[in-house]
Each structure stands twice: as C-alpha cells, then as structure tokens.
Amino acid sequence: MAPQTLPVLIAGAGPTGLVAALTLRQNGIPVRIIDKVPEPPFGSRGAGIQPRTLEVYKLLGVLPDILKHGTPTPPFHIYNYPEGKEIIKEFFLSPRSYPTPGMPFYNPMLLGQDIACGILRSHLSKYDCHVEFGSELRALEQHDDHVVAHIVRAGGPNGSEETFSASYVIGSDGARGAVRKLLGLQFDGVTRDDAGIILGDLRATNLPRDCWAGWGPNGKPIFSVLPRYSHDDDTFWVTLMAFDKDVDYDRLVRHPEEFKAVVQKITGRPDIEILEFLSLAFIRFNIRMVKEFQRGRVFVAGDAAHVHSPAGGQGLNSSVMDAFNLAWKISLVHKGAASPTLFASYTAERAPVIEKMLKLSTETLDKTVGNDDDGWKRGTRFYQLDTNYRGSPIALEGRGEDVPAPPANMYTFGDLGRVRAGDRAPDAPNLLDLKDPAAAGLARFYDLFTPTKHTVLIFSDRAAAADEVVSALGGYPAGLVQSVAVLPAMTSVREGLVLPKADFVVKDTDRHAYEGYSADHTKAEPTVAVVRPDSFVGATGRGVATVKEYFSRIFA
Structure with missing residues (x-):
C-alpha cells in the first residue's frame, strides 16, 4: 500500500462531498477531501434547499447557520413585455405552508451554493478536516483491501504527483469528473438540444429586491433575477432560458456585452445597468444516470452519478441524500461492525429514487419549454419528504x-x-x-x-x-x-x-x-x-x- 493511508478519500468538495465528509468525521472516520478547482467557487447554483435537506442539516448540526444566511422563497413577479415595469402576474413557486408535528420543516429555503458550502466547510474544520483545493484525481487502482489514487497537486510547471492509499473512495466530482469515467460506468440518458440555461451572478442597478423577477414574451419568464440576500444589495442571481435555437448562447457567455444587450431587449428596461459579472456559464441540459453507484471500493454520488435540468430544484438535494445514505454505511463497514454486503443497499435504495427524480424534473422542464404555466409551479411534490426505501434489502x-x-x-x-x-x-x-x-x-x-x-x-x-x-x-x-x-x-x-x-x-x-x-x-x-x-x-x-x-x- 502507498505510505499515506486514510480510510476514505473524497474527490469533489461540493455539497455532496462535504456532507459525506462531515457525516464520516462525526462518526470518527478520518477523511481526506480534495477538489481540482484552485479555490472555492463563487456562484448561486443549487440555491434551493428542500425541507428534507433542512432535516439532514439539522441532524448534522449545521442548520442554525443555514437558517441564519438563507431566506424563504420570495414571490415571483412577472413584468409586462416589452416595457418591463408593470407587474402582470404574481405567484409563489413554492407556496408557504405550515409545518406539522411529523414534518418540522415544510418550506424550502434559498441560499447560494457557495455560502452553503462555506458553512459545511466551517463545520468540517471543527473535525480537523480541510478541503485540499487544487488537487486533482487522475487515476485509480483497486485492490482487495484498498484503493490507490494518483493525485496531481497544482503548483510548479507540471504540478506535483502523489500516490495515496485509501480503504474507500467517494467520487463526488460532478458530471464531468474523473471517478465515474475511471470506473467505466455508463452514463445513460439524453442531451436536450431544445433547452439549456445561462446561469450567473452579477452586480446591477435598478433591479427589484422584494421578489424573484421575470421578463419574457407572452408573460413567460425567459430572463429572471433573484436577489442574493446574503450579499450586497446590488448582487443578483440571474437565469436566461436558452430555448431559441437561433441564438448562440455560448457566445453570450464569452461576450458579456452581448449578454447585456439581450437582457435590455427582453426586459425593455434601459435603466437596468449591469455593473459586473461575477460568474456566468451556459449549461446544456443532460438527463443521465448510472445504473451502478458502486464498483468495488469506489462509489459515485451526486452529479457524478446523475444529472438533470434544474427544473424543480432537486439536484443539490438529491446529491445530499446520496451522501447521507452512503456515509453511515461506510462508517459501519470500516469499523468492522458491518459486512461489505451492506453496500449493496446503496444502489438498491438510491437508484430507483433518482430514476423517479429524473422523470419528475424532466416533466417539469417539458412544461416550462412548452410555455405551460404548470412548469413554474412547485410545492410538496419536490420536498423529498416522502422519498422512501421500501423494498430495500435491509428494510x-x-x-x-x-x-x-x-x-x-x-x-x-x-x-x-x-x-x-x-x-x-x-x-x-x-x-x-x-x-x-x-x-x-x-x-x-x-x-x-x-x-x-x-x-x-x-x-x-x-x-x-x-x-x-x-x-x-x-x-x-x-x-x-x-x-x-x-x-x-x-x-x-x-x-x-x-x-x-x-x-x-x-x-x-x-x-x-x-x-x-x-x-x-x-x-x-x-x-x-x-x-x-x-x-x-x-x-x-x-x-x-x-x-x-x-x-x-x-x-x-
């Protein structure tokens, strides 16, 4: 075995990897967590936190900080077109409701993924575990009782290479990450050519801060802005739905001035001034998942195992559920309290749930693309409070x-x-x-x-x-x-x-x-x-x- 050895190596320090690491550390399992990006990324992606995820955050002890920085979902205002100043429709994507004795958190929260990850990292640091940014997993070698990982750390002309041994590896490195590819897992599904989205964070003036605002023809919000209440008053999260096949959305991202012109056209608001782009990316919707969430001593979770459109706000939440499901099982097996056969329940429990999630989010996307008002309706179907593992081999x-x-x-x-x-x-x-x-x-x-x-x-x-x-x-x-x-x-x-x-x-x-x-x-x-x-x-x-x-x- 390589000289440096820990029970678990986690590749990918987004919400999935951080929840897995925090759960394992609370169980007393030493963890090393790496991420190839040089520093924590800025951005609001995965801003919707569903009630079931709030329960997980409570169990992990991070909920007070999440609630401190997060906000309820504000009303959605759709403005007239093309003038862009008169509110023609107001509704709530997730209507507010009351908790029940059995369901203490019954309303989603909004918090940028960058802030949420910062909170998770701060709690993880209490267990003397810190994310190693600028460290990329390049190769894996599986053995009967361990996995050897080849890691390249940033720095110098060629970086520094390292061989590291772990009992188990969790791949939470996203849809384009290395772990799934190294395992040879098929990523079955489709790429949608009819829909995509530009996501970004920016500073701007004369945008409303009391609502989630949207503009578009026929009262259908193509461009929307949501205040980042955790930041300065001029900071917003923006989305531009990419439905027009005649528009080069990749070019809009590469040339922000052209993006500004599109915003002016859609909103009809020349008084809206974009001061600075803080993040901007075009995402083509992929709807894919693996059939196996494990090969030997290596596991995949979150976007490394399944991707879909953001319709319904399920991605981050499903990923957190993957990590929480897996971590306690790794803990018991590593301690020798459980047999490795327990791992079979990970795929058996999560794969059917994810399959249903892909169906739900795709149905919501289709309604949105088809200008169906139901495409903007959310509610209890998306809260994950009755996600279940009935029929699991360990139930x-x-x-x-x-x-x-x-x-x-x-x-x-x-x-x-x-x-x-x-x-x-x-x-x-x-x-x-x-x-x-x-x-x-x-x-x-x-x-x-x-x-x-x-x-x-x-x-x-x-x-x-x-x-x-x-x-x-x-x-x-x-x-x-x-x-x-x-x-x-x-x-x-x-x-x-x-x-x-x-x-x-x-x-x-x-x-x-x-x-x-x-x-x-x-x-x-x-x-x-x-x-x-x-x-x-x-x-x-x-x-x-x-x-x-x-x-x-x-x-x-």
Missing part, C-alpha cells in the same frame, strides 16, 4: 400486515399513511424527558436522532417490556445503537415510578409520537421502530424479535 416490515408495493412515484409527496420500513422517520415534538427532569424545555425525535447511531424507539407503558428490548441491544457494538422508551400521554408520573432502562425515556405529551408511528401501548409486546443514522425507518415491528432480525441485516 424490515415486521408488524404482520402485508407490505404494499412502493407508491407509484416513490419520489413525490403523497398520502404517507402508516409509516413503513424504508420511509423517512417522522418527527414528534413535545416529548417530556423523564430521565432528566431538569432538562430545559421539551424534546423532539429530531433532537435525539443522530447520524452516528441507530435509534431504537420502544413504545410501551410497561418498563419490564421495554427493558427486554433494551437488554437485547446490549449484544451490539457499543456506541452504535441508542434506545428511546416512549411512554404514552396518559402516563401519570408519580413518585416511585419505575422507568425503563433505555438511554432516553420520554413521555409523548401530545400523542404525536404514537400517532406518527401507529404505535399501540396496549399490546403485550411493545411496538418498536428502528431509525437508521440517516433518519429513515429501518424496521418496524414488535418486541425483541424485530430488533434482532433487523440488526442481523446490518451488523456483521
């Missing part, structure tokens, strides 16, 4: 009922019904901590869930029944499983009450936990739900037998 539905087939579209929001194994784990607020009466305020499940452990929820009003489950957990690796005994709302906390021996004992004061997990405290065996480190339900069932059967699929 266990053990409550005795026949497990239904996955929903027709496992990627979009529908009637959740009873929580099944493979579903996102619902939250439950207003939980009274009975083991620590001095604890300030009320807890919620998403305060207890953690990316470093499985959480076994035990629903019972009998301490002895709950303790049987807790005792069964003693046979699993220390520090990788935690227990939460959930007492029903009608429990009266009296002096001398014997509490279960779980790590946490809470009272479900508002019944949200029991209702959210369809639990019944009257049964002889307690209802149990095993929540994975990525806050998906790994198993549901009753008593010790469910716990043992599920963990037999996870731990070696």
Whole structure:
C-alpha cells in the first residue's frame, strides 16, 4: 500500500462531498477531501434547499447557520413585455405552508451554493478536516483491501504527483469528473438540444429586491433575477432560458456585452445597468444516470452519478441524500461492525429514487419549454419528504400486515399513511424527558436522532417490556445503537415510578409520537421502530424479535 493511508478519500468538495465528509468525521472516520478547482467557487447554483435537506442539516448540526444566511422563497413577479415595469402576474413557486408535528420543516429555503458550502466547510474544520483545493484525481487502482489514487497537486510547471492509499473512495466530482469515467460506468440518458440555461451572478442597478423577477414574451419568464440576500444589495442571481435555437448562447457567455444587450431587449428596461459579472456559464441540459453507484471500493454520488435540468430544484438535494445514505454505511463497514454486503443497499435504495427524480424534473422542464404555466409551479411534490426505501434489502416490515408495493412515484409527496420500513422517520415534538427532569424545555425525535447511531424507539407503558428490548441491544457494538422508551400521554408520573432502562425515556405529551408511528401501548409486546443514522425507518415491528432480525441485516 502507498505510505499515506486514510480510510476514505473524497474527490469533489461540493455539497455532496462535504456532507459525506462531515457525516464520516462525526462518526470518527478520518477523511481526506480534495477538489481540482484552485479555490472555492463563487456562484448561486443549487440555491434551493428542500425541507428534507433542512432535516439532514439539522441532524448534522449545521442548520442554525443555514437558517441564519438563507431566506424563504420570495414571490415571483412577472413584468409586462416589452416595457418591463408593470407587474402582470404574481405567484409563489413554492407556496408557504405550515409545518406539522411529523414534518418540522415544510418550506424550502434559498441560499447560494457557495455560502452553503462555506458553512459545511466551517463545520468540517471543527473535525480537523480541510478541503485540499487544487488537487486533482487522475487515476485509480483497486485492490482487495484498498484503493490507490494518483493525485496531481497544482503548483510548479507540471504540478506535483502523489500516490495515496485509501480503504474507500467517494467520487463526488460532478458530471464531468474523473471517478465515474475511471470506473467505466455508463452514463445513460439524453442531451436536450431544445433547452439549456445561462446561469450567473452579477452586480446591477435598478433591479427589484422584494421578489424573484421575470421578463419574457407572452408573460413567460425567459430572463429572471433573484436577489442574493446574503450579499450586497446590488448582487443578483440571474437565469436566461436558452430555448431559441437561433441564438448562440455560448457566445453570450464569452461576450458579456452581448449578454447585456439581450437582457435590455427582453426586459425593455434601459435603466437596468449591469455593473459586473461575477460568474456566468451556459449549461446544456443532460438527463443521465448510472445504473451502478458502486464498483468495488469506489462509489459515485451526486452529479457524478446523475444529472438533470434544474427544473424543480432537486439536484443539490438529491446529491445530499446520496451522501447521507452512503456515509453511515461506510462508517459501519470500516469499523468492522458491518459486512461489505451492506453496500449493496446503496444502489438498491438510491437508484430507483433518482430514476423517479429524473422523470419528475424532466416533466417539469417539458412544461416550462412548452410555455405551460404548470412548469413554474412547485410545492410538496419536490420536498423529498416522502422519498422512501421500501423494498430495500435491509428494510424490515415486521408488524404482520402485508407490505404494499412502493407508491407509484416513490419520489413525490403523497398520502404517507402508516409509516413503513424504508420511509423517512417522522418527527414528534413535545416529548417530556423523564430521565432528566431538569432538562430545559421539551424534546423532539429530531433532537435525539443522530447520524452516528441507530435509534431504537420502544413504545410501551410497561418498563419490564421495554427493558427486554433494551437488554437485547446490549449484544451490539457499543456506541452504535441508542434506545428511546416512549411512554404514552396518559402516563401519570408519580413518585416511585419505575422507568425503563433505555438511554432516553420520554413521555409523548401530545400523542404525536404514537400517532406518527401507529404505535399501540396496549399490546403485550411493545411496538418498536428502528431509525437508521440517516433518519429513515429501518424496521418496524414488535418486541425483541424485530430488533434482532433487523440488526442481523446490518451488523456483521
């Protein structure tokens, strides 16, 4: 093996790689993360953060900083054409709604990807892990027990070459990155010749800051601007839809003065002055994905595994879900707590979800290209709150009922019904901590869930029944499983009450936990739900037998 060795090498330091690195470091796994760009890129791409991603950020401890810098989606104003000053239509791409007990984050946020990545890097630095910019992965050699990576670092006339050994490699280096190509993975799909987009950040005067503004013929926004609220008042994110085959959009990017002229024509606003281009790029839409997310000890995630149009704002969010799904599995396998066969669930779980996501985003793109007003409508279908892994080889539905087939579209929001194994784990607020009466305020499940452990929820009003489950957990690796005994709302906390021996004992004061997990405290065996480190339900069932059967699929 090469002399420099770490458990995991991550190639690509966008949101995908950073979430993977942060999750692994929180699990105590040393990580090296590299990126070929010389410095952190500037730009707003991937600005939409969906509710499910906000939940992941909470679990990783970065949510307060995301909320501090992010903003809700403002109203969208379409201006008249060609004068460009009168508002002819106002709507919300994602109408504001109210959270529910099981879904605490129910509205998307907007935050430029450059700011979001900066936040993730700052949290990663707390674990003594820093992105090595200007380092490019050029080649990989897989062996039975390690991977050798050939890395070229910027500097000098030819740079400096390095050979590095890692137990595993994660390719999060984007659609044009090296890892997928080095693995020989087919990137099946199509390139759309009828649609593309120019994305950029710029400084300009006389643009509105109280809305997301759009201009275009027939009330269809071809050019739009969104204020970058995290920057100076003259800074905006702009998009120009590339639908006209007679326009050379590559030339517009190469010649910003011509881009300015197009903006003047579309908006009819000579008073809008573009002062400076901060970023500008033309993107031709590709709709592609790999069939395998893993080859040997090397994995692909995010844009390295799937690309699509930005319609619906799913790219960054799907990429974060890839990383969060994969990282806890690598952690367990590297620690020797799980068999490498656990990795098979990565492709099995993520590939069907991504396939549905590509279909959803492409349908939205087609409506946008076809000037269908529905192409601008968003909402719960895009929130990823009911993305599920039902049917996963490691999911266990053990409550005795026949497990239904996955929903027709496992990627979009529908009637959740009873929580099944493979579903996102619902939250439950207003939980009274009975083991620590001095604890300030009320807890919620998403305060207890953690990316470093499985959480076994035990629903019972009998301490002895709950303790049987807790005792069964003693046979699993220390520090990788935690227990939460959930007492029903009608429990009266009296002096001398014997509490279960779980790590946490809470009272479900508002019944949200029991209702959210369809639990019944009257049964002889307690209802149990095993929540994975990525806050998906790994198993549901009753008593010790469910716990043992599920963990037999996870731990070696």
